[in-house]
Amino acid sequence: MSKPSVGIFGLTGCAGDQLVILNCEDQLLDIAGALNIRDFLMASSDRDAGCDLDLALVEGAVLTKRDEAALKRIRRRSKLLMALGTCAVWGGVAAMDRDADRSKLLGEIYGDLGAGYDSVPARALREVVQVDLNITGCPIEKEQFLSAVANLLNGDPPLFPSYPVCAECKMRENNCLLIEKSELCCGPLTVAGCDARCPGLGVPCVGCRGPADDANVASALAMFQGKSVPREKIAAKLRTFAPMPGDRS
């Protein structure tokens, strides 16, 4: 069987998800052996920027017209497109104030030059093109990336948790920061997959992985309210990275 041809791309973002891939040091040779990586500019300038691909992995959000054109080009080239990281899946930090007056923001930061910048309100990839698969995380978890690659090579769809971070906290037997210390922890509404990294270190979850499909939103909001945390406060915190559950599809 021929190896699947793969491209790995970055739009506007911090490149952290591509770095996670490059940091798979123990598995990197296996990955390079199993996949025909044709276009990965961050790893090699020796690339084929025009070939057809079986799988395109794209990190970053769409923040410029140039991003939009690049993403549409990638989509045309690839059979499957996987969004990589919270920016690509949800819009990320850059989408936090995407409804704000953009020309005013650009003027405040860049003065008269602001009007000339190629800058549009941040969008997740699926708001621009069809996306087939998502790996969320800020950045993505290496284990989820590796298991997704292994699944795809076996012809299976990757499976990720849809339950909230709190479930991982329970598995780790962490003391609950929300219940025991009344700290504003976004774990009840945030999708698991990070092994409850922050609460495991005594730090409240800030929701960097985006919303959990299986979160019991009504119950979580009632719990926050019981701790005198108004809905607006938890919503503002969650919207740093992604929409509140129910904000947008």
Ligand code: SF4
């Ligand atoms: S510490 Fe946070 S993530 Fe952990 S169980 Fe409590 S609310 Fe959930």
Ligand code: SF4
């Ligand atoms: S605990 Fe929350 S903030 Fe920390 S890595 Fe996991 S999802 Fe992100």
